[in-house]
Amino acid sequence: MRTRTLATSLVLLSALSLTAACSSGSDASSGTSSADARPGAAPTASPVRSVDPSKIKGLEIVSDSSEQSSCPFAASYPDVPGAEAMTAAMKKDVEERLAGFRSGVCNGGSGGAEGRELNVSHQFLVASGDVLGVRLSTQDHSGAGSGLSTSTYWYDGKAGASRKALGLVADGSQDDFIAALKDQLKGREGIDAAALDTTFSDPASRTAALDDMAFTTSGGLRVTLDRGEVGAPAAGTYMVTFPKKMITPWLSGFGQRVQRQTMTPDRSLDLGAEHIPTPAVPTHTASGDDDTDCKKVTCIALTFDDGPAAPETATLLTSLAQYKARVTFFTVGQNVAAHPELVRAEARAGHEVGNHSWNHPDLTKLTPEQVASQLNRTSAAIKAATGKAPTLFRPPYGAVNAQVKATTTLSPVLWDVDTEDWKYRDADKVARTVIDKAQRNSVVLMHDIHPTSVAAVPEILRTLTARGYHFVTVSHLRATL
Template identity: 80%
Template sequence: MRTHALVPSLLLLGALSFTAACSSGSDSSSDVTDADGRPGSSATPSPVRTVDPSKIKGLRIVSHSSEQSSCPFATSYPDVPGAEAMTAAMRKDVEKRLTGFRSGQCEDGTPGTPPRELNISHQFLVASGDVLGVRLRTQDHSAAASGLSTTTYWYDGKADAYRTALGLVAEGSRDAFITALEDRLKGREGVDAAALDDTFSDPASRTAALDDMAITADGGLRVNLDRGEVGVPAAGALTVVLPRKTITPWLSAFGQRVQRQTMTPSPSLDLGVPHTSTPTAPAPTASGDDNTDCKKVTCIALTFDDGPAAPETATLLTYLAQYKARATFFTVGQNVAAHPDLVRAEARAGHEVGNHSWNHPDLTKLTPGQIAFQLNRTSAAIEAATGKAPTLFRPPYGAVNARVKAATTLSPVLWDVDTEDWKYPDADKVARSVITKARRNGVVLMHDIHPTSVAAVPQILRTLSARGFHFVTVSHLRATL
């Protein structure tokens, strides 16, 4: 477990020489993740249309992560009402990868070896009419080769059925489709013709290899093959785009609906189930600035990472309002995009909203362009939700170095008290951890994605308030010391 002293928690103000970061959370440089979630491309051919996840009623993002540098992982996938079978398929795959990673890296890892990281993030491809498409992007640094793989999951609301990527193509047209793919792949540098034939001739191998396909904005079909799938690893990941004119006759009835909904999206997603509205945050608007003088009274800063989460964040805001406590939320960009209303409620209640990257990677393992992309994209989402850009960021796993600091003007924030609430889903244990370790001007690390962590908050607020503690934001704590 990493421990952090008080001085770096409060005074890491980033008073170094910073380079200019990207202006809007995106970057066209070759070392930045492109619009389709794949790194290393400066221009995305036939891009997949972007989806606003905040329009999906009842959406819940299932997240899990650690803040332990020796066991760094972060996973997320969406849970959409009506698409339970697709959610179950994603859950099964994510939990299998996470279980294997934690067993090998966190429990059986060789002491002294550099920690490896698992990161699984999500991207909506289509959420319109009666079709839903999601891509999961997995970066597993404990795996062979690059450790990067992508998989798309599809849901057919009309048939109430989960579909694999190959379900976009009609069964009777798959031979013609495979022949067209082979024609475009053969002759490419690094492609192994024998491996290509073996992979596409066997039905099981074919389905496994063709697990990432999506309709492009102009109606074509984009097929992504992971590194080493049909070629030597040095060739990297391979992409083939079949134009609309070619692919349309081969699409299944479901694939045709995906094509229509991608090119001309319906106003909303309707999977044929009644939507349960997500609880809204009842937090009131803050009454003026916080005038707590931390030189005269005992202050402490509660911080919550990885949210917002529905309904956990809304519940937490209710608890904080009951004690007139202020906190700092270090939000993950892909969750901000899904629940901007919760981020807006945090800011209106007088809490501070900070940046925790777009999808929780170890920033020290990224290039300067990738770091800037992660932080700028998240800051843009926060500003869009609240009207104010953040000034603080918490590096995932507390991992920060000179390259990370130089890529942003945001001030890094670490912590003094680590509740390890991601490891121990026990509300009483989490509460005791904070109460026994609380000290004046301390910064406490918790996560509002865990129901048990949120359930611990009333006991924390009640007990520490009785001891004379005042709950303030990190910026207020710094400014008044």
């Protein structure tokens, strides 16, 4: 599996026997307000079976993020061998959102970045047999009326084609499906009857509005409509769940296969890819505890955020081993779930593994319950991979307050030297920044999802070692000062 960054060419989220599980502003399954949903929200009752991404051979997580409060964005989506057309659709949508955010917020537009943030996270809906489904959840606070929106992307391995969500329903059954959907929405609080008719008036608008559809584990079909789609934005999102008995006759052949794979997944996924890469995992093993005394020698703590990434993290581990350097990795939970073998390799080599949240939201904008979900899910993933729970966390964008601190027993870690390597994809510039700004006991911020940052590390290690620096983990630095 491989994690890579988004394109640098950018300057730059019962079955109610025909009773809808929809409401004005609330998710009937969770009792929480969907209008208030944020990127760090605790997971609501999911309509899908849990998918273990580490079992998807050749998986790449395409990701990018900043670490600056003046330009707060984070985005990720999966790239699965064989589903290139589906990946291209996600790539296009995410890059357009990132480009708009960066030009409007990061480059001084829209009145600056205060209160604004873009977060795109992913969830696998099904990944077995010859079908693949992914939901992207986008939290966009870059302008008036913005908020949470979701879209699902589908791939039909049998046909070798990307599918829209509405493709789960047969063409000849779509009129009946739309009529039943409208019946369940009419009369609901906040629904705009005129908007309802307009939204489903023609094939193009239907496809655009019905872009989030997924099967429940019992075979029902859940339809999610974004806020403002068929009602007042303040009413939030609407959900309608059709029971299996009702929806099955309306499904396309592809929809029937997705329904079956959601209910009873196969052991593996086969989309007909001609080549599936098998990344190497370093086997470096630390030789005992670090006995460096930072009171007597000059120490520095290199830290790497947003990983693990393949092959970047593997390459980095090899460079670090050559200089017997130890560092701290602040990992993102989504990537830990996809690459547990790399997290194990980090710990095995004597490095420290810290918590950087599940999908990189600004924790200060979340409720205590949402903060706890972000950190607890990530800590659980780290412990599952390494056998040891983390003790440190780095808040995304360095944003931390009393409420965040009160929600967790993890100790927050910021930094002294910011390489801004997410902005400057230049190995020489990154290396020079660290070398020029390094001081005794500095904590340096870098990202192991960027190849250019990883490429800068050998020069950093070589030069600073010659100057007498010792590379230690954050916890070791703190303990020996």
